[in-house]
Amino acid sequence: MAVDLLLGLQWGDEGKGKIVDVLTSKYDIIARFQGGPNAGHTLVFNGKKHVLHTIPSGIFHEKAINLVGNGVVIDPVIFKKELLGLEQHEIDYRKSLFISRKAHIILPTHRLLDAASEAAKGKAKIGSTLKGIGPTYMDKTGRNGIRVGDLEMPDWKEKYRSLADKHEAMIDFYNVDLSYDLKQLEAEFFEAVELLKTLKIIDSEEFLFNAQKEGKSILAEGAQGSLLDIDFGTYPYVTSSNTTAAGACTGLGVAPNQIGDVIGIFKAYTTRVGSGPFPTELFDEIGETMGRVGHEFGATTGRPRRCGWLDLVALRYACLINGVTQLTMMKADVLSGFETIKVCTSYYYRGEEITHFPYSLDEEYVTPIYKELKGWKEDITTITKSDELPTELINYIEYLEKELQIPISIVSVGPDRVQTINRKNSALSLG
Ligand code: GDP
Ligand code: IMO
Ligand code: MG
Numbered sequence: 001m002a003v004d005l006l007l008g009l010q011w012g013d014e015g016k017g018k019i020v021d022v023l024t025s026k027y028d029i030i031a032r033f034q035g036g037p038n039a040g041h042t043l044v045f046n047g048k049k050h051v052l053h054t055i056p057s058g059i060f061h062e063k064a065i066n067l068v069g070n071g072v073v074i075d076p077v078i079f080k081k082e083l084l085g086l087e088q089h090e091i092d093y094r095k096s097l098f099i100s101r102k103a104h105i106i107l108p109t110h111r112l113l114d115a116a117s118e119a120a121k122g123k124a125k126i127g128s129t130l131k132g133i134g135p136t137y138m139d140k141t142g143r144n145g146i147r148v149g150d151l152e153m154p155d156w157k158e159k160y161r162s163l164a165d166k167h168e169a170m171i172d173f174y175n176v177d178l179s180y181d182l183k184q185l186e187a188e189f190f191e192a193v194e195l196l197k198t199l200k201i202i203d204s205e206e207f208l209f210n211a212q213k214e215g216k217s218i219l220a221e222g223a224q225g226s227l228l229d230i231d232f233g234t235y236p237y238v239t240s241s242n243t244t245a246a247g248a249c250t251g252l253g254v255a256p257n258q259i260g261d262v263i264g265i266f267k268a269y270t271t272r273v274g275s276g277p278f279p280t281e282l283f284d285e286i287g288e289t290m291g292r293v294g295h296e297f298g299a300t301t302g303r304p305r306r307c308g309w310l311d312l313v314a315l316r317y318a319c320l321i322n323g324v325t326q327l328t329m330m331k332a333d334v335l336s337g338f339e340t341i342k343v344c345t346s347y348y349y350r351g352e353e354i355t356h357f358p359y360s361l362d363e364e365y366v367t368p369i370y371k372e373l374k375g376w377k378e379d380i381t382t383i384t385k386s387d388e389l390p391t392e393l394i395n396y397i398e399y400l401e402k403e404l405q406i407p408i409s410i411v412s413v414g415p416d417r418v419q420t421i422n423r424k425n426s427a428l429s430l431g
Contacts, residue, residue, distance in 0.1 A: 001212060001215050001216065001217055001218070001260075002258055002259060002260025002261075003208075003212070003218040003219075003220055003248070003252075003254045003258050003259055003260060004027075004217075004218070004219050004220070004259075004260045004261040004262070004263065005219075005220045005222065005245055005248050005259060005261070005262045005263065005322075006019060006020055006023070006219060006220070006221055006222060006263040006265060006328075007220075007222030007225075007226065007243065007244065007245065007248075007262070007263070007264065007265070007322060008222055008223075008224060008225030008226060008243065008264075008265055008266075009225060009226050009227075009264045009265060009266040009315055009318035009319065009322070009324070010225045010226070010227055010266055010267060010270055010271070010272075010311075010314070010315070010318070011224075011225050011227045011228055011270070011271065011272040011273070011276075011278075012039075012223075012224045012225040012228055012272075012273070013040075013225075013267075013271055013273065013296075013298070013299065013305065014225060014265040014266055014267055014330055015042075015265060015267065015328075015330035015331065015412060016041055016057070016221060016222060016223070016265055017041025017042050017043050017051075017052060017057040018041075018042065018043060018044065018057075018330075018412065018415065018417070018420075019263075019265055019328055019330075019410065019412070019420075020041070020056070020057035020058060020219065020221045021043045021045070021057050021058065021060065021061075021417060022410075022417055022420050023219060023263075024057070024058035024060075024061040024064050024219070025061060026217065026219075027058065027064060027217045027218060027219040028063075028064065028065060028211070028216040028217050028218065029058075029064065029065045029066075029067060029208075029211055029216055029217070029218045029219070030056040030057065030058030030059075030064055030065070030066050030067070030218075030219050030221055031056060031066075031067040031068075031069050031204075031208070031218060031219070031220050031221065031252055032054070032055075032056045032067070032068050032069055032072050032220075032221050032223065032251075033069045033071045033072065033220050033221070033222065033247055033248045033250075033251030033252045034069075034071040034072060034222070034223060034224075034241040034242060034243060034247045034248075034251045035072060035073070035133070035222075035223030035224050035239065035241055035243070036053075036054055036072055036073035036074060036075060036106060036131060036133055036136070036223075037053040037054050037074075037075050037078040037079075037106070037129075037131045037133075037300070038053075038128075038129040038131045038133045038223070038224070038239060038300060039052075039053055039054070039223035039224065039300065040052075040053060040298060040299025040300035040301075041053075041057050041221075041223070041299070042299050042415065043057060043060065043417070044415040044416045044417065045060070045416060045417040045418075049415075050085075050089075051299050051300075052082065053078055053082055053300060054068060054072065054074055054075070054078065054079050054082060055068070055079075055082050055083075055086070055093075055097065056068065056221050057221055058219070058221075059086065059091060059093065059096065059097065060089070060091065062092075062096075064096065065096055065098060066093075066096055066097050066098070067097075067098045067099075067100070067204055067207070067208075067252075068097070068098070068099045068100060068103055069100050069103065069204055069220075069251050069252040069253075070100040070101075070102035070103050070204060070205070070251060070252065070253065071103075071241065071242075071247060071250060071251020071252065072100070072103045072251065073103065073104045073105070073106050073132075073133060073136045073137065073140075073241075074099070074103050074104070074105055074106060074148065074196070075105075075106035075111070075131060075132065076105065076106075076189060076192035076193045076195070076196045077108075077188055077189055077192045078131070079192065079195075079196060080191075080192040080195050080196070083195065093199075094198075094199065094200070097199060097200065098199075098200045098201075098202050098204065098207065099148055099196070099199055099200065099201050099202065099204075100148065100201075100202065100203075100204035100205075101147065101148050101149030101152075101201055101202065101203055101204070102147055102148070102149065102204070102205075103147065103148045104136055104137075104139070104140045104145045104146065104147055104148075105136075105145070105146045105147065105148060105150075105151070105193075106131065106132040106133075106136045107132070107136075107146065107160070107163065107164060107167070107189070108164075108182065108185035108186060108188075108189050109135075109163075109164045109167030109168060109171070109182070110132030110135040110136045110139070110167070111130065111131060111132035111135075112132075112167070112171055112178065112180055112182075112185075113132065113135040113167055113170060113171060114128055114130050114131065114132045114133065114134055114135055115130050115178055116170075116171045116174035116176050116178050117134065117135070117174065118130065119174070119176040119177070119178065120174045120175075120176050124275075125275060126236065126237055126238075126274060126275055126276075127237070127273070127274025127275035127276070127303075128274070129274075129298075129300050129301050130301075131300070133239060133240050133241075134239075134240045135167075136240075137240035137241060138240070139163070144163060144166075146159055146160060146163065148196070148201055149201070151193060151196065151197055151201075152197070152201065164182075164186075168182070204252070204253065205252070205253030208252060208253060208254060209253075212258065218254075220248040220251075220252060220254070222243055222247070222248070223243065224239050224241070224243040225243060225318075226243055226244050226317075226318035226321060226322060227314060227318065228243055229241075229242055229243045229244045229247075229321075230242055230243075231244075232244060232317075232321050234276045234277055234361050237274065237275050237276025237277070238276075244318075244321050244322050245259065245262055245321070245322040245323055259323075261325045261326055262322050262323050262324050262325050262326070263324070263325070263326045263327075263328060263409075264318065264319055264322055264324035264326070264327050264328070264406070265327075265328040265330060266310075266315055266318075266327065266328070266329060266330065267294075267310075267329075267330045267331045267334075268310060268329055268330065268331055268332045268334065268335050268396070269290055269294075269307060269308065269309055269310055269331070269334065269335065270307070270308045270309065270310055270311055270314075271290075271294075271296050271305040271306060271307050271308075272305065272306045272308075273298045273301070273303050273304075273305045273306065274303075276361075277360075277361035277362050277363060277366070278306055278308060278361075279308075279311060279344065279347065279361055279363075279366045279367075279368045280308035280309040280310070280311045280342075280344045280368050281306050281307070281308040282307060282308045282309065286338065287306075287307045287308060288307075289337075289338075290307035290308075290334055290335075291304060291305065291307045293334045294307070294331055294334040309341075309342040309343060309344060309368075309370065310341075310342075310343050310344065310400075311343075311344045311368070312343055312344055312345050312400070312403055312404075313344060313345070313346060313347055313354075313355060313356070313357055313368075314357060315400075315404065316355075316357075316403070316404060317356070317357035319404055319406060324406055325406065326406070326407060326409045326410075327400075327401075327404065327406050327407065327408040327409065327410075328408070328409065328410040328411075328412065329397065329400070329408050329410070329411050329412065330412040331412065332380060332389075332393060332396075332411055332412065332413055333379070333380050333381045333413045333414055333419075335375065335376075335393075336375075336376060336377065336378060336379055336380055337375070337377060338375040339374075339375050340372045340373065340374065340375055341372070341373045341374070341375045341392075341396060342370040342371070342372055342373075343370065343371050343373065343399075343400075344368040344369065344370055345369060345370065345371045345403075346368075346369045347366045347367065347368055347369065348366070348367040348368075348369060349365055349366055349367075350365050353369065373392070373395060373396055373399060374392045374395070375392060376390035376391075376392040376393050377390075378390045380393065380413045381413050381414040381419060383413055383421065384418075384421060385421065386411065386421050386422070386423045386424050387424065389411070389421070397411065397423075407423070408423060409422070409423055410422060410423065411423060
């Protein structure tokens with residue numbers, strides 16, 4: 001059976017966690033393929049909010065298997081905290097959570113290196129979540145990393161020591177003011193590793209081959225968003241993994257011809273957390289309202305998210321790179337009350353109007369060109385049927401479908417599981 005993908009089309013935080021949770025009843029396996037604890041995926045149901053960082057968003061469904069794939073980087077300390085959080089909800093993760101032997105481990109010194117690198121960059125900092133993501137992927141591609149499978153080998157602590165010693169020398173090289181107690185961090189780390197070692201550690205690609213052969217349905221869950229992709233995002237203000245569809249192939253061992261639906265998820269407006277260009281960013285009352293009504297604060301770092309209008313140039317680009325077949329529009333409720341809704345349809349870029357995503361999104365080169373649509377006043381958070389949505393919102397949805405030539409199958413009108421509307425004739429049933 002084909003493997004479906006769900007991934008973010010903007011700068012992350014599109015609402016992936018919510019929709020994966022909603023769709024999990026349709027799938028046997030939910031698999032994360034990249035990123036790590038830089039992600040913060042929020043799920044809301046039965047009046048409770050849950051934030052997951054490394055654990056896939058299908059974990060609250062009893063029947064689903066949740067797999068942390070080889071493309072993910074795991075911080076055992078954060079992972080342990082997440083597991084303890086699940087225990088409170090009586091989730092039997094020992095039965096339903098599987099971890100790839102080939103996933104890389106974030107060491108305490110990776111986190112310190114992240115902080116040192118950011119401090120050394122000063123104003124040019126990436127705005128990293130400081131979870132050690134960049135340094136861990138650097139060690140992966142530099143062929144120095146420690147993988148989950150190494151933890152089962154007798155010599156892993158020697159490997160650890162030599163890598164951590166090298167990291168300490170690198171931290172000194174940055175010559176920044178960074179105080180830390182490595183002994184304390186290591187004690188916490190080694191303790192968390194012991195818990196990790198008791199979980200179901202598997203050869204995940206083999207597991208997925210067999211699952212496919214047996215006809216099991218699989219949904220791959222992306223983290224971050226396409227505009228944070230290491231190759232196709234707004235480099236260098238990106239994360240260190242391939243967040244786009246190809247990342248699911250390398251991050252799980254799924255062959256490209258096994259990919260089925262690619263579900264692209266986007267907010268009805270745009271947000272970004274951390275540094276980097278953002279052409280449609282608003283610095284006025286409208287942007288402030290989006291942030292306030294949408295509770296736009298990072299689920300991992302608590303930082304306020306920058307807000308702005310929907311950018312169709314960027315969205316079209318993300319749809320093409322990922323081969324998106326179905327769209328999911330999130331947070332339409334946040335736009336209720338605006339007189340007009342603006343959509344960026346092209347850029348004025350270095351002297352000409354363009355509709356493709358250019359090499360640089362820097363403010364000095366890019367000026368967004370907008371189309372205006374009529375807004376709606378109604379509170380839509382209790383609407384359950386797509387034909388009950390305000391006409392102006394339906395017009396907005398149909399306009400985007402026409403521009404992107406991809407159906408918007410789901411419209412989300414609030415954070416809760418139940419605030420999810422399946423559009424008429426949608427190819428994507430909610431299960
Ligand atoms: P993710 O990283 O893509 O999983 O997204 P986050 O969880 O970081 O951010 C999405 C935020 O929006 C969370 O606080 C969600 O609870 C919330 N959310 C998701 N969908 C909706 C929606 O349709 N309307 C509103 N108002 N909030 C939503
Ligand atoms: P989810 O999965 C939004 C951003 C950071 C920073 C840049 C690099 O919740 O959508 P990193 O820690 O990866 O080195 O940071 O990427 N970033 C995210 N922004 N949502 C995320 O994940 C993000 N993960 C990283 O803010 O700008
Ligand atoms: Mg998030």
